[in-house]
Amino acid sequence: MTADRLAAEESAGGSIVDVALTVNGRSAPVRVEARRTLSDVLREDVGLTGTHLGCEHGVCGACTVLIDGQPARSCLLLAAQVDGAEITTIEGLAEPDGTLHPIQQAMMQAHGFQCAFCAPGFLMSAVALLADNPQPTRSEIREELAGNLCRCTGYQSIVDGVEIAVRRMNGDSSGGSS
Amino acid sequence: MTAPGHPQARENRSGLVGQSVRRVEDDRLLTGAGVFVADRNPDGVLHAVFVRSPLAHARITSIDVAAARRAPGVVAVITGAEMAEMTHPFPPFLMLPGLYTPLFHALSADKVRLVGDPVAVVIAESRYLAEDAADLVDVDYEPLPTVASIAEALSPTSEPLWAKAGGNVMMDHTDTFGDVDAVFAAADRVITERFDCPRQSNQPMETRGSLVEVDAATGHLTIHNATQSSHLLRWAVAALTGKQRTTTALKRFITNKQRRRAFFAGAKQFVGTNRDGLKEQDNAGPLAQLKKDRSFLGHMNKIAVGLLGKDDYPTVKAQDIGGGFGSKGPVAREDIALAAAATSLGRSVKWIEDRTENLMDGGQAREESLTVSIAVDSDGTFRAMRVDLIIDQGAYPGFPIGAPLITKMMKVMFPGAYRWDAFEIRSRVVATNKGRYIPYRGPWANETWARERMIDVVADALGMTPAEIRLHNMIGADDLPTSMVTGPSIDETMSTKQTLERALELIDMDQFERDRVAAAASGRRLGLGIACYHEAAPGPPEFWDCIHPGTGMLTPEEAHTTVEADGSVLVYTQQMPHGQSHETTYAQVAADELGVRIDDVTIVSGDTDRTPFGFAGTGGSRGGPIGAGAVRTTAREVRRQLIESAAGMLEASPDDIEIVDGNIHVAGVPARGVTVAEVARRAADDGASGDLHGAPFEVADVYNGAGDGGWSVATHVCIVDIDLGTGLVTFPRYLVVEDCGPIIHPAVVDGQVRGGVAQGIGAVLYERTTYDEDANLQAATYMDYLVPTAMEIPEIEVHHLETLSPGENDFRGVGEGGMVGAPAAITNAIEHALGARVTTQYLPPTKILELAGVIVPG
């Protein structure tokens, strides 16, 4: 139980902090260990387990979330460091009515993923990429996604998915052929 | 896609098979609603952290856990010695001739054998606090000499890892087919080369992990685990944990009538279905084990009696699993330790492996030395092959499947798609102070790598091209029916030659030669490499008995298909999907067979309380041929029963009735039909209720895949472009022509092929599980173990042949081949580009530049 956990942390000499997060547009205040990572807080304290942990040392990108619109590796940050920030996770991509984000629709169409453990990181990185550069070339997509590891797909289907999303977001509602 | 008149074309009622339909899994996985084991955080769960050895080889002289036990938030610390009181050792599973399998416990008590060997487990209120306390565990080690390479392990003076093994060679066995000596003596030439493959690792993006929930009232365990085989884990936990006195166990067995009945029924069924397999088990393996170590007999007895005395076996569950590539098939020591710990505490405990642990001992593979001799005539005709294979299995053997069984797979597949008069392979397995060697996607793949590499060497010596020598020796349609020199029969599904011919048509050789000249002028080297293979997916009926007599009993697979009272269709499988899209592809197969919509079908997997028994889980390219075969067979019978039931309602003969989109009607008059739901409701109202799931229609059947052909084949051709300034290798073209028979879902098949090729590219150019000469792991993070990114993996062209076989279920496996073919094609292309002999599978930029003569070996 969280109370036992925090009490033990305090008796171990650790400090407890109040952190005000806004996650996917909703206020999510948490009381957690000062040393707790943002990824653990999102997953275990806020209860949004869509953000995944593949390495916990900043290489695989599975834990990528948007912090005030910018992609960041939540395994390398403490929640206390982002007090007051607006965070977007994979759970916040679809519209409130459930309509999927164009990148989600495109990945479905492209059969982008297999086990999809890497998917949250790729989707968040792709959203950030498209916000920055709405019409990336195929090689720009590959370069921008090189901070995310996928072990299943060989990447081609993921790159295809981003290309479909680019077409969809630029007004071609069919998304073209995949 | 399927030829008219072929059984599959006839049965493809809804036309779903062959279409890249939307993935059922994506609804949850693309929205963050998937549930992986790490995502389960039940109230009050405790977190486990393992204390691991910093030394590769040492005796434990003392362990002091007092400070750790006193640390805040710590609920328990269990040492290796305490764990040995609570659990049985892992017993030898498959005793093969010439093999010794050491026994070992979940945690080490007296001795550590690799960096990362677990010696204690700390259980605390949070992972953070458990890690703090783990640092307080004080272990005194007395270092021992380390064994860090195959060469050291072969030396008779190396420090033995296992006292009873009598050295570090754990297996030594030779298999001979035909009169090898005579054929070698008669051949025009004998060409020999040695190939070495360094250590690699499976590296799924989700590490291993387990959450053991304990029911407070009954003590029943529910284990959520990222496992490729849920039933195997269930039985392993039941067998190895909950150690009780033999007399207590026996008394409990004798006094519990229900347990007794269940046991004898199960045993009778097992013996009944496996009578032939059981008879074929020979005694050479057990005798080899007995000669070195009799202790397994006592342990096996205690384990068996312990199983008898248990009223309750754990439930194993998994929803989503983030890849495995073989690494989540074996039962982990940590899985056993965690279940034992949760049982003793009566509280739920969770362990999610971290990436460094995964790189240390989450599964390693492929470290093999292969010396290949080919006897060949001057016209390029292969006569015989001799192989000396040595596998470095690391410290602890994989359970239940590790290096020894893989030598047997390599034995059968080594000759490849070529004609040989004779073949011999000596297989040795050695122990070193490294991580566990386990199956990795196409576990036998280095037979293809070494053979296809060697064929290029032979072609070069004879002045032939790689394509010429392959076409000259390859089994083609004219040779059928025939069999491999190692036993398995070959039918038209072994279409490797056609894939090679097709691949050669797709490459413009003249253009390649022009590009090659142009590249040379700008400091680059182009090369073209070919690799051909066939794999058993599932293979002919005798395939597994060629690997080792008796193992064929693992082939059959059960499925259940039911129609619920509301008309929905449930398909229960023992498969454990971890990226392969079974929920989609099996629904396609079942919906087509039944004539219902795909949305009406739900696939149930990953719950040992509900799914049919099977130890195989997902692996071995079985999902398409055997798993889907079981789905098809049971769905077909359900359809028959639905039609029979509807015949009365429709007042028509069953022969005239069809089912389309869930509407059962006389052919041609859909307007006067009844729905599957109406028929199911009526049956339920009449009291129909199956024994297994209580559904009005319910069919359980075992499918054995026999007689359905079953080779899956491919040719890979790649062109490499090597920059002599940097040593970097890129791929202007990577082409796969594959034939896995009729395709259920093209996008899934292409994804499997591409993912496998990507791992092969990683193996050759980027990935290496490096140890120093004292067996210290040098690649413990992703800074040092380089998984390739989207920048390193090229576009991969995939072409399909879809040869049909006469069998009733013609889907063939495709999960492993990409990884089997790629290392051979790439290393062949690099040798071609540089004109320098390539004998290792790992070619990072420095090695490329050395081979190119740009830098001098350091």
Ligand code: FES
């Ligand atoms: S989990 Fe954060 S980068 Fe891998």
Ligand code: FES
């Ligand atoms: S789909 Fe499995 S890791 Fe990317």
